[in-house]
Amino acid sequence: MTLTGIAPIRTTLANGVSLLAKRTKTTPAVTINIAVRAGSVCDPADAPGAMCLLSKVIDRGTAVRSADDIAEALDSRGISLGVTVTRHLFSFICTCLADDFDEVMSLVGDIIRTPSLPEDELETRKGEVLTMLRQDEDNPGVRATEALMELLYPAPHPYGRRSKGSAAVVEGLSRDRLATLHAARFAPSETSVVIVGDVEPDQVEAVVSRVFGDWKAPTPEPVAAVKLVPATARRQVVIPMMNKAQADIAYGFTTMARRDPEYYAGWLMNHAFGQYSMSGRLGDSIRERQGMAYYAYSQLDANVMEGPLLIRAGVSAANIDRAVASIDEEVRKLVTEGLTQKELDDSRRFLIYAMPRALETNAGIANYLQTAEFFGLGLDYDVRVPDLLRSVTLDQANAVAKKYLSVDRACVVIAGPYSA
Amino acid sequence: MLRRATLDNGLTVLVQEEHTAPLASVWCWYKVGSKDERAGLTGVSHWVEHMNFKGTTNIPRDQVKGIIEQFGGSWNGYTWIDQTTYLETATKDALDRMLFIEAERMANCLYHPDDCESERSVIISELHGGENDPDQFLDQEVVATAFKAHPYGHPTIGWLADLETMTRDDLYGYYKRYYVPNNATLVIVGDVDTDDALRRAEQHFGKIPRAALPPRQRTVEPEQTGERRVTIRKPGTTAYLKVAYHSPGICDPKFYALLVLDAALTGAYGLNLWSSFRLPPPQRSTRLYRALVGKGLASAVNGSLLPTELPFVYIISVTATDGTPLAAVEGELVDELGKVVRDGITPAELVKAKAQLQARLVFENDSVTNIAHQIGYFETIAGADVFTNFRPRIAGVTLEDVADVARAILSESNRTVGWFDPLPVGTVA
Numbered sequence: 080m081t082l083t084g085i086a087p088i089r090t091t092l093a094n095g096v097s098l099l100a101k102r103t104k105t106t107p108a109v110t111i112n113i114a115v116r117a118g119s120v121c122d123p124a125d126a127p128g129a130m131c132l133l134s135k136v137i138d139r140g141t142a143v144r145s146a147d148d149i150a151e152a153l154d155s156r157g158i159s160l161g162v163t164v165t166r167h168l169f170s171f172i173c174t175c176l177a178d179d180f181d182e183v184m185s186l187v188g189d190i191i192r193t194p195s196l197p198e199d200e201l202e203t204r205k206g207e208v209l210t211m212l213r214q215d216e217d218n219p220g221v222r223a224t225e226a227l228m229e230l231l232y233p234a235p236h237p238y239g240r241r242s243k244g245s246a247a248v249v250e251g252l253s254r255d256r257l258a259t260l261h262a263a264r265f266a267p268s269e270t271s272v273v274i275v276g277d278v279e280p281d282q283v284e285a286v287v288s289r290v291f292g293d294w295k296a297p298t299p300e301p302v303a304a305v306k307l308v309p310a311t312a313r314r315q316v317v318i319p320m321m322n323k324a325q326a327d328i329a330y331g332f333t334t335m336a337r338r339d340p341e342y343y344a345g346w347l348m349n350h351a352f353g354q355y356s357m358s359g360r361l362g363d364s365i366r367e368r369q370g371m372a373y374y375a376y377s378q379l380d381a382n383v384m385e386g387p388l389l390i391r392a393g394v395s396a397a398n399i400d401r402a403v404a405s406i407d408e409e410v411r412k413l414v415t416e417g418l419t420q421k422e423l424d425d426s427r428r429f430l431i432y433a434m435p436r437a438l439e440t441n442a443g444i445a446n447y448l449q450t451a452e453f454f455g456l457g458l459d460y461d462v463r464v465p466d467l468l469r470s471v472t473l474d475q476a477n478a479v480a481k482k483y484l485s486v487d488r489a490c491v492v493i494a495g496p497y498s499a
Numbered sequence: 500m501l502r503r504a505t506l507d508n509g510l511t512v513l514v515q516e517e518h519t520a521p522l523a524s525v526w527c528w529y530k531v532g533s534k535d536e537r538a539g540l541t542g543v544s545h546w547v548e549h550m551n552f553k554g555t556t557n558i559p560r561d562q563v564k565g566i567i568e569q570f571g572g573s574w575n576g577y578t579w580i581d582q583t584t585y586l587e588t589a590t591k592d593a594l595d596r597m598l599f600i601e602a603e604r605m606a607n608c609l610y611h612p613d614d615c616e617s618e619r620s621v622i623i624s625e626l627h628g629g630e631n632d633p634d635q636f637l638d639q640e641v642v643a644t645a646f647k648a649h650p651y652g653h654p655t656i657g658w659l660a661d662l663e664t665m666t667r668d669d670l671y672g673y674y675k676r677y678y679v680p681n682n683a684t685l686v687i688v689g690d691v692d693t694d695d696a697l698r699r700a701e702q703h704f705g706k707i708p709r710a711a712l713p714p715r716q717r718t719v720e721p722e723q724t725g726e727r728r729v730t731i732r733k734p735g736t737t738a739y740l741k742v743a744y745h746s747p748g749i750c751d752p753k754f755y756a757l758l759v760l761d762a763a764l765t766g767a768y769g770l771n772l773w774s775s776f777r778l779p780p781p782q783r784s785t786r787l788y789r790a791l792v793g794k795g796l797a798s799a800v801n802g803s804l805l806p807t808e809l810p811f812v813y814i815i816s817v818t819a820t821d822g823t824p825l826a827a828v829e830g831e832l833v834d835e836l837g838k839v840v841r842d843g844i845t846p847a848e849l850v851k852a853k854a855q856l857q858a859r860l861v862f863e864n865d866s867v868t869n870i871a872h873q874i875g876y877f878e879t880i881a882g883a884d885v886f887t888n889f890r891p892r893i894a895g896v897t898l899e900d901v902a903d904v905a906r907a908i909l910s911e912s913n914r915t916v917g918w919f920d921p922l923p924v925g926t927v928a
Contacts, residue, residue: 150783157858322734370617432571
């Protein structure tokens with residue numbers, strides 16, 4: 080299988096904004112994916128959730144546009160602007176018709192650079208976030224995952240914090256506090272613009288230069304990495320939610336950073352363990368053979384700092400103990416016996432051959448390029464991935480499992496109709 | 500260009516070349532869904548779908564895993580009220596493999612008794628997972644309340660008691676009755692040659708015999724003659740409101756007017772169940788967003804008008820903000836709907852709603868998988884030309900059409916109101 084590669088055009092504006100552009104002609108549309116390195120790790124220590132609240136209000140008014148103006152500009156073009164915050168990135172993502180590209184870029188640039196954060200909009204958005212927090216309290220999946228992250232990443236590690244924060248913090252956040260945070264963290268040096276779609280790269284460069292070229296803001300202080308203290312003993316937390324029909328299990332470990340050379344071995348190991356076909360070995364055991372759950376899978380979220388490997392399953396109260404025991408058994412087998420060469424080869428082949436699907440749509444390509452840019456993986460990353468995966472040996476994949484996974488050091492959270 | 504062929508056994512084959520990526524997507528659609536289920540067998544269509552991933556005469560159980568993944572492919576399926584469908588999308592060299600899988604699925608699934616039993620608890624787990632979400636639970640109750648005769652009223656996953664008692668013979672009998680070529684549509688979209696794809700379809704499916712189909716259920720939902728209400732009081736943290744109105748099926752011209760009205764009320768989701776509903780609609784300038792979210796009464800509002808063969812329900816869903824009484828939310832919603840019934844929408848709203856819908860048609864057809872879904876979906880419920888005629892149909896909607904459909908649909912006697920009014924967590928319901 081040969082891949083010609085995405086081969087995007089990359090430039091950096093004089094102020095540090097990076098731009099990646101790829102022309103496609105599949106549909107007369109363009110995906111705009113702009114990321115600012117201002118994720119929830121940038122939340123002030125006393126205000127977890129601040130970046131999340133900022134993301135809810137940042138597009139509700141700018142220096143020159145009211146909330147109504149923005150709503151009208153987006154809605155009249157059929158555009159849904161997604162503003163999201165992950166651990167490290169504050170992202171603005173939308174797809175528009177190619178004919179609307181210039182005006183939409185101007186609008187999104189305005190939102191990023193000069194949000195006015197109107198008081199009345201802030202109050203309304205706080206009400207929404209407080210409602211979301213209440214919804215999360217009643218969601219076993221969210222409760223289990225958040226509690227597991229707290230166990231794996233104890234304070235002051237930022238990965239253990241709830242990205243939406245708490246009701247008390249959200250209620251207390253002022254407009255000035257959010258404006259200060261925006262001024263401190265939004266800067267050209269932190270911004271990468273990815274444009275994929277039916278628009279000429281020259282036009283993209285001209286538009287992005289016009290929108291961002293005169294933006295000046297000092298480079299923020301980097302967020303200090305926090306040393307991770309891996310678990311040394313098994314811990315289990317139960318969150319009784321007796322009003323629920325079934326329980327969510329979240330079971331996990333801390334693992335590696337995305338730039339760690341072990342990452343590709345970890346990627347393949349996790350894929351064979353909890354992803355391949357109907358969710359790898361975990362799906363085989365818990366769903367297919369034992370019929371205990373609608374879903375059972377694992378995911379590896381290697382990040383700037385050491386990310387988690389999370390195992391998730393949703394099971395009835397009667398099956399919780401058996402499901403945890405089955406996860407234990409699969410982890411133990413993986414660590415002691417390892418994957419087989421066939422399992423490794425199957426996952427490797429799948430991941431390589433699945434790339435054209437991942438890179439079929441504008442949104443898919445834009446997401447891929449933004450990830451590669453964020454982690455510094457290079458413009459030809461998509462072309463190099465097959466060889467990076469081919470170079471992983473069975474011993475390396477099994478060594479990674481042995482290094483990071485252990486039944487005796489697992490953190491386990493059960494949220495649902497269970498009180499044992 | 501879409502090419503249509505019908506094999507001698509009645510299988511409809513639709514092929515469209517798309518040479519934008521080295522991929523092909525194959526979908527096999529069956530005209531069977533939860534509307535075809537009788538009392539006592541609710542959920543059988545969906546359970547049959549699950550069983551059809553568990554090995555066939557020529558794909559032993561232990562070879563299912565990896566059969567499409569070795570081509571980098573994904574496969575999946577879903578069941579809803581009118582249809583059951585299965586898909587594979589993979590590199591184009593897997594076309595034969597995909598057609599082989601679908602032909603096997605049509606004719607040779609095994610239904611081993613142990614697999615049926617094992618899947619019973621998987622499906623009950625899926626049902627319980629849905630019930631964990633109060634919004635989803637309320638949706639199920641509202642739809643069941645809105646229909647008193649037609650099988651559109653019961654949930655596709657089925658009622659728990661039926662799932663607990665259904666037998667292997669029930670499942671296998673249902674499979675044998677409905678999984679026949681003259682009840683199916685095969686859709687192939689991607690980097691293929693049409694003539695070659697049609698030849699391969701004939702090779703894989705041509706020998707599967709046609710069979711007589713069971714008579715369809717003929718129940719027609721009687722006209723609703725008064726408001727219905729359902730109030731659920733269970734422990735929870737958040738209050739939800741749903742208002743459902745009986746609404747036209749896809750072949751009724753009023754469907755398009757209601758689609759435009761929904762866009763003006765809550766923003767245009769689009770018409771692709773496979774892709775559109777993953778992308779929130781543009782809605783901040785819409786009437787109900789401004790009235791409910793803009794005023795702080797709700798944290799979310801959504802409209803759901805789904806293309807169906809027969810009249811279904813248009814549902815408006817609202818999440819109340821913490822502390823806001825549902826009566827206040829409902830009052831505001833009913834007031835806003837009253838305005839649109841009285842005055843219709845404005846010319847500017849009409850232009851904007853149409854622009855949104857036309858843009859969504861571009862956004863939701865950006866992959867071979869999404870295009871193939873749309874062709875098969877509409878062929879199954881009405882005819883593929885419905886899909887190809889969306890643009891003129893939407894463009895042709897007038898202000899009068901929207902005003903007429905608002906008056907016809909959004910009446911008190913046609914609505915079912917559902918509340919999820921939470922009790923404090925820890926109380927016994």
